[in-house]
Amino acid sequence: MSEQPRDLVVVGASAGGVEALRDLVSGLPADFAAAVVVVLHLPPAGVSSLPAILGRAGPLPAESARHGGTLRPGRIYTAPPDHHLLVEDGRVRLSRGPTENGHRPAIDATFRSAAQARGPGVIGVVLSGSLDDGTTGLSVIKSRGGLAYVQDPKEAIYRGMPESALMRVKMDGVLPAREMGAELAQRVRETVDGCGVPPLSLIDEVEAKAARAGERVAASLPEVVDVTNPSKFACPDCQGVLFSLDERGMRYRCRVGHAWTAQALFQQQSQEIEQALWAGLRALEEKRDLAGSMCEDAQARGFPLVATRYQWHAEETSRAVEVLRQFLLNGLPAPDGPADELSDESA
Structure with a gap:
């Protein structure tokens, strides 16, 4: 029997x-016996203030993760902007691999790499957030013998991520964030059997390879196109074909590695449709105004039949403008329904 600590x-x-x-880090003790890796969705530009915020919130020092740095117990490591934070052989690996659900850093990429590296020695935690990021990675952690915790959705500012994880992953605990630290402090003192841990599935291996883009990976590992079937959908990032990663069509990747859950893809499509409709409204208004100018010019030059034709175009286009404007202002449904809000918060 090979025992290992829960140290991540x-x-x-x-x-x-x-x-x-x-709230979570405020409850962690100064002698916390594991490294803490934090991924918060961030805009790609700029410098994150998250390490300073978390360092002030509790007794553990916090720092922005550095490529090749060793993960040490009792320290908090945050993912820097525009990089996936991956775990490999007890060290940090920063990667600019393809985005997942439009994000880099991506929660699922970090969770997946941690499960691959540490197996049952990992504890995964999903906190407030919209949509369903983190659910897939948390399920991989559980499949490798790790523990799964989620913030109580009733106290989360945004319930989407906690509720998604609760729906699809068997949890070891559902707690308010302020109570999470004490619970984790108890669990990281446990040792677990490191033998008999099932390997990553082939799909998970392929996804892990995608996140490590630019680093050396097993040459024999297949690509996403070799182990999946093409879907009917296009990738919003590169317009390539998306390949379905499960039988129900809830997760997708394109040939170059961009990953989408069905929920995130639906939201992105809704945003693109709205952008296209606003562009269409702008084009219609320009056409109406141009037809009006051409009508006036034809009248001034003494061509009444031509003027009448352009007047008809202006009136028809004006009616289309009003219909489309009213639809955009009143009739376009929110991607996640009327009760959910879909903004991201960054540090």
Whole structure:
């Protein structure tokens, strides 16, 4: 029998996540016996202030993760902007691999790598956020013998991520963020059997390879096109064909590695449709105004039949403008329904 400590905690958060992270780390003791890796969805540009925020919130020092740095117990490591934070052989690996659900850093990429590297020695935590980021990665952690925790959706500022994880992953605990620290402190003192841990599935291996883009990986590992079937959908990032990663069509990747859950893809499509409709409205208004100018010019030059034709175009286009404007202002449904908000919070 080979025993190993639970020595790695990976935490994912998105919208509303700064407050939840602050509450969680405030409950961690100074002698916390594991490294804590934090992924918060961030805009790609700029410098994150998250390490300073978390360092002030509790007794553990926090720092932005550095490529090749050793993960040490009792320290918090945050993912820097525009990089996936991956775990490999007890060290940090930063990667600019393809985005997942439009994000880099991506929660699922970190969770997946932690499960691959540490197996049952990992504890995964999903906090406040919209949509369903973190659910897939948390399920991989559970499949490798790790523990899964989620913030109580009733106290989360955004319930989407906690509720998604609860629906699809068997949890070891559902707690308010402020109570999470004490619970984790107890669990990281446990040792677990490191033998008999099932390997990653082939799909998970392929996804892990995608996140490590630019690094050396097993040459024999297949590509996503070799182990999946093409879907009917296009990737919003590169317009390539998306390949279905499961039988129900709830997760997708394109040939070059961009990953989408069905929920995130639906939201992105809704945003693109709205952008296209606003562009269409602008084009219609320009056409109406141009037809009006051409009508006036034809009248001034003494061509009444031509003027009448352009007047008809102006009136028809004006009616289309009003219909489309009213639809955009009143009739376009929110991607996640009327009760959910879909903004991201960054640090």
